[in-house]
Amino acid sequence: MEVLAHLATGFIALFQKGGSVFTGLVTGIIPTLVVLITAVNSVIGMIGEEKVNKIAQLCTGNIILRYTLFPVIAVFFLTNPICYSFGRFLPEKYKPAFQDASISFVHPITGLFPHANSAELFVWMGISQGITQLGLPLGELAVRYFITGVIVILIRGIVTEKATLYMFKKNGIEV
């Protein structure tokens, strides 16, 4: 009987711990998150999609902007997964590279702007929880995650663009 009681206590303890983690997440993260996401959604609603489209199209000509500012605007304003529709502003040969760049940015952006991919927050939050637990500040990590993300998508964009052009040529497709 004592063994059973001991087992039951241990079993319940698993979920009590989980419950306290859940309380921590809900009270610690959700209130700020809800207000932040509402604020950003409002700003996006006020600016309107048409203006964003116009500004974004200015960035498509230059190879650097095409894989930095352009996907950042797409992910920030249109959020995952509608952001990929911005690819329609590009010629066919650049579409795969833009796809690679924009989809690679949907997690680095969440450290600063969780609204952009709120269904997949725990890539960032999982790891940042550990940092919080150590009592270290998150701000700089979030900023560096964002900046590193921009550098990485630029490289992915350029590499994939060159590779796509090569593959197009190899398959005898006009570019």
Next chain:
Amino acid sequence: MFKTVRIDRGPAGFGGPLVITPTEQRNKVVCVTGGGFHPVALKLAELTGCELVDGFKTGCPDDQIAVVVVDCGGTARCGVYPKKRIPTINVMPVGKSGPLAQYITEDIYVSDVKVENISLSDGSAPAPAPSAAPAQAARPAAATAPAEKGNFLARFGKAAGKVVGIFFQAGRNTIDITIKSILPFMAFVSMIIGIILESGIGNIIANFVSPYAGSLPGLLVISVICSLPILSPMLGPGAVIAQVVGVLLGVEIGAGHIPPSYALPALFAINPQVGCDFLPVGLSLAEAEPQTIEIGVPTILMTRLVTGPLSVVIAYFMGIGLF
């Protein structure tokens, strides 16, 4: 003669497209927007040849309405007409909401409609000659509303209402995503963390994973495995794998098994497969040709083998001096 029109939803809209053909019986476009006729209602009347009715000034029997135009922020009007199965056009970006949300369905309701979302349904541009007469028929009706722009107070009220509508919709979207996505994932994550911390599995993971995740070569190995073109599309969906591994590493960082300076490179090491499952869908969202998708998808998968580990190295150097 009445003409058939097609109404598509706007960029932030819901529902539709509606195709509306007025009949002798149902021959009125009812505008319930306040402050005169909305341009969308004017355009509808012009294209269809229907009579335009200001719903705020004159009533109209339900069985005579071909289509109704509203500017409802999400409580009443947007649900009332769909409930009566009258085709409803909302000029505000409102989806299924309000107490009558259950009646707001895509076959009867379309929102965030602007003038350019309305077209003749045969796909051609509106022919000027035949539509000129109905247009003139519509204009006098419009002219009888003397304050088409409304006085200062009315305009101010409308502008304020629009801004409040945007805020309210933003809040509603946020709560929706919180309930539908964020909270369920938190429940899932809490369960995993609870079991790991209490059961002692944490120690096993610490012994097995931490040596990899706590060094640059180890992280590179993880990123190479995750970016293998055979594996990456399977690891991608919903970023669930990346999120679970992120949580595991977070627990280990919190417990002191992995130094915090590895947080930044780890964020990239667990995620070189990002979106690899989604590439064809994403490319079709970008309106890419089938040929581009056929070539583009394997190209991205291959370049990830290079850019995946490379991102870890970049993040490693970007993280220097952080903690």
